Amino acid sequence: MKKQVDILIVGAGISGIGIAAHLLKNCPQRSFEIIERRESFGGTWDLFKYPGIRSDSDMSTFGFNFKPWQKASVLADGASIKGYLSEVIDENQLAQKIHFQHRVLSANYDSNTKKWSVEIENADNKKETWIANFVVGCTGYYNYDKGFQPDFPNQSAFKGQFIHPQHWPENLDYKGKKVVIIGSGATAITLVPAMSKGGAGHVTMLQRSPTYIASIPSVDMIYDKMRKVLPEDLAYKLTRARNIGVQRAVYAVAQKQPELLRKFLLQSIKMQLKGKVDMKHFTPKYNPWDQRLCVVPDGDLFKILREGRASVETDQIEKFTAKGVQLKSGKHLDADIVISATGLNIQILGGIKATIDGKPLNTSQHMLYQGVMVSDVPNMALIIGYINASWTLKVDIAAEYICRLLNYMDEKGYNEVLPQGDATQIEQDTVMGSLSSGYIARAADVMPKQGKSGPWRVTNNYLADRKALKKAGFEDSVLKFSKKSAASVTKPRLVS
Template sequence: MEKHIDILIVGAGISGIGLAVHLSKHCPQRQFDIIERRESFGGTWDFFKYPGIRSDSDMSTFGFNFKPWQKANVLADGASIKGYLSEVLDEYKLKEKIHFQHRVLAANYDSTQKKWRVEIEDSNQKKHTWIANFVLGCTGYYNYDQGFQPNFPNQQAFKGQLIHPQFWPDHLEYAGKKVVIIGSGATAITLVPALAKGGAEHVTMLQRSPTYIASVPSIDFIYDKMRKVLPEDLAYKLTRARNIGMQRGIYALAQKQPKLLRKLLLKSIEMQLKGKVDMKHFTPAYNPWDQRLCVVPDGDLFKILRSGKASIETDQIEQFTAKGIQLKSGQHLDADIIVSATGLEIQILGGIKATIDGKPMDTSKHMLYQGIMVSDVPNMAMIIGYINASWTLKVDIAAEYICRMINYMDKNGYDEVIAQGDQTELMEDTVMGSLSSGYIARAVDVMPKQGKHAPWNVTNNYLADRKVLKNARFDDGVLKFEKRTRQDSHKPKLVS
């Protein structure tokens, strides 16, 4: 049996939920379904269970533009973020739109019918075919089935537990045990204080090279005071605007005066370490924002290192041993538990095997029009958040653009849109920009590519994108529209 639907949103995380709300508000004439492979909504904020998981962006910009985050905490833990998403689903009555434990196996666009034929597997491993007018990818960019896990030398010799944070065991007993965390990114710097405070005997962070880390206050006291004298909405808007400006300002400073920002960041860390930890562990060889800038609330990482409950080593692994890790320097790190916080495995569109008239689609050979629509692929868009600001900022403006485009199509009687690619624009850099992080470098054969000029270049500049997407015309010669062939093409129905 085939199920005919109008718009298929793939993924019920932040992107999918945000897009669904915007469609409800701005395209009430359209119907949509959300497909989610997992048992619950929330994406990242339901999936990751490791201790201390939290946002790495301030919540005034992480919240959707249609639902303010009206709490004074700057960062929020995973459970609070999922609770916020649950409120969104309830307020807009979206839970009934989500098909849980349904996985998209493949999707083929039939250019004769101007529709997507989507093959879906349900929780009972029964296969279904859905026919959709639009497919909107909201799956993020990492593989839920596996993280990046290097094969460490002599790994099998280790007698303790080896864990990847993406698959944190329920009720892991780490109290009173020695823990070594391999990695220096956002996950590692979150885990170190969380495990140390949770009763681990000692926590060691082992890194090959340092990362830039900035401390932010856990409570936004200025916002808290403004709420007492100003209307709630105004206080929130002012705080959101301030933080957007700060995010953009710091990133712009990194591009224009990297030496100055480097000096400021390192001086701040030095002041918080108070001479008790060697600065070599926090002095990267690269410039700020060549890789992502990590943040910690109230300097919790630095406090726990000063206390001696945790330590940091910058070295390379010689091999695993029965009782821990032998470093190339000759030092041995004793461990009962080793956490491999070594990063993500990049995946686009949730690993869907997409084809156009049976011809496979290689996402690494495509660009993104306006940072949203896949070049030369009909009736498909995807949402990829910012690398240098809150993910949700991109969700809001991308969703508003998609809604405007759909309304433009309805007004003019179109049912197909293609962003016609120009191969002379194609660059080797991915849409993730100039980041040199390992997980980005490993994804060059997966991620869509940058274009040399607008509308094919992804700027990761929210303020510029907001203006461009709000004012973008659809009759620009790049977008190609085709007329509707059937008047009832948007009406969902079941066909035996």
Template sequence: MEKIVDVLIVGAGISGIGIAAHLSKNSPQRQFEIIERRESIGGTWDLFRYPGIRSDSDMSTFGFNFKPWRSANVLAAGPAIKGYLNEVVDEFNLKEKIHFNHRVLSANYDTAKKKWIVEIEDASQKKQTWVANFVVGCTGYYNYDQGYQPDYPGKNDFKGQFINPQFWPEKLDYSGKKVVIIGSGATAITLVPAMAKGGAGHVTMLQRSPTYIASIPSIDFVYDKMRKLLPEDVAYKLTRARNIGVQRGIYALSQKQPQLVRKLLLKSIEMQLKGKVDMKHFTPSYNPWDQRLCVVPDGDLFKILRSGKASVETDQIEKITETGIQLKSGKHLEADIIVSATGLEIQILGGIKGTIDGQHLDTSKTMLYQGVMVSDVPNMAMIIGYINASWTLKVDVAADYICRLLNYMDKNGYDEVIPEGDQTELMDDTVMGSLTSGYIARAANVMPKQGKHAPWKVTNNYLADRKALKNARFDDGVLKFHKVDASVERKSKPKLVS
């Protein structure tokens, strides 16, 4: 017995919920269901529960374009973001559409039937077969089952607690304890002040190399005042437009005048450290935005470092010992708890085994059409957010485009759409662009590749995407549309099971 689904959304995180809301508004004729392998919505914002977990993008752009973020907080805590997503679920009546504890095992596209045959394991670990006309992958780009974990020599000798932030122990007691956090990215710079303020004896951030960090206000006072004078949605749209412009302006300036931006960022950090911490720990060897720029609210990281409750070491690990970490410089860091905040393990489509007529789908040899659809793969879209702006900005423009595409197909009676790839466009760089971060470099064997020109070139430019996707024509010669053979449809039509 098979279950029929018109549009199957894989993942009930910020992308899946956003797509579902847009479909509800813009393509109400399309029936959809959401598969979620976890027991709750939220994706990233349900999985990560370490102290201080928060957004690293401002909430006026991290919120959806159709739902104002009703707080003046610039950066929001994880639970607040999950609460916001729950509001969207309630407002669009999505709860009954979400199938929790359902894991997609494999998905095969049948070119004769022009449908996806999806094998799913349900909450009772029973296998089901779902048949979908269109699939939207909203699983993000990292492995939920494990983070990236370097092979530290001597790790098994450590007598304390060794923790990966992706699997934070519930009710971990770190009061009075010596904590070493390995890493210098968004997770590490969030954990350091949170654990230091939370009662840790001392927190040390151990980094192999420094990261650019910008301090931003925790409260948007201008937005707060506008909300009192203007209608909520107007204040939100104005603030959102301003922040999108600021984000784009900083990124563009970093590309054109990297030394100027570098000087400004380092000067700001120097002023906040007030001579209490050596600037070598915050002076990267690369240019701004060669790796993602990290942000901290109200300079909380710098304040805690100045106080002496936390410190930073820039060194390499020789080995883990029974009582801490031996550095290559000869220094030994004593630790009761070691937190390995060393990044994500990249994974596409949640590790789903994808095939077309039984032939393996190798995503590393594909490109993204309009940054949304996978080359030569029928009836499928995939959401990958921006590397240099809020993830949700991409969700909004991609969702609008997908709705327009589905409406176009319905209007013209098409059952299948394929973005026909051009291998002469294929480049070695992935769709993540020019970032040199470790997790990006490790993604080359799974990530779709960059194309040389539009519509295969992923610009990571929201303003350009918004215009391009809004005005994109579907009769461009790249998208190929087909109708199902009526005789095949009659022979293969499965029974509907609720």
């Protein structure tokens, strides 16, 4: 079976739903279909089910620019975010466009036909071939099948439950039980207060090294007051603009005056711990934003620690025992449940085997043009959000750029666009930037590389990107277009 589609969107998470809504508004002449391997929409917000799962970005910037987040909550839980996405689907009548349990097996671009041939396994486990003019990759960069799991010494000896948050058991009973959470990132600092409040006997966060954590209000009181006197859209736009400015200001201070931000963050934590917890557990050796900055609402983590309902250990694992974890310091942590909040595995295009004229596509040998299109890959866009701001900010401006590009191609009669790569521009850093987080380091062999300058440089600066993408023209020395009536087509060359 072969199905002809105009634009094929891979993934029905935040990126895919956002792109679809923008296409409806800005490219009404274009049709599209969305394929999603899971049984429901939402991506990350459908996959993760652990207690307390929430955004780590404020919702005024995490929401789309075309749909205000109409609640005063600064952060939102997973169910609320999925509910928000459901509203976007309903308001834009996208449900009939989404094909669930459709898994992409491979995709090959044919330079002669100027189309993508996408092999798909459908909900009945039967293979289909979809022929697409343009493909938009909206799968994020997580491996949804398997999270990152270190090989802990003697792990098999542990007689309790061992859980990775990416595969949270349904109806897990942890009331009254001793829980050890390995990790200190966003997942761990969410789980500690959530499980403590949920009735766990005691929760211990075991970390190799501390993480910078900022406490933010759970309710935006200024936005809440503005909504009562201003039109909803205006209040949302003002709040969104303010929070974007704050995000950029904090990141800028981290880059230019890291010691100043470090002192501010540590002093804030010290005030909240009130001498009840040793500051060594919250004093990283690196500078702020060398790794992602974590946030907690209303200091809930610090409150739980002050009250003694949870604790922190900064140590290394010597081995697992039948009853828990033996630390190198000699201390033993008794545990009924061990949760390995050790991070995620990175992959691009959802693990799809992509080829161009039969030649394998290795995304780690390519760059991103305008942060949106893969060098030397025709008729494809790839959505990768920000490392230092809300993912959705990038979705909105990337979608608007893609729509302008498609409209330009229709106006000129083009059916192929190719961002021609420049091998002299490739650097060793990936587009994820200079963060030293483990999952960033593990992404080196799959993520596109950073370019030295110009359209190949991914800045991770929303304000700069918004201006650049809004003004970006298409008649430059990089983009190569082919017309539908062209007699011959130059095959794309891969950057090596």
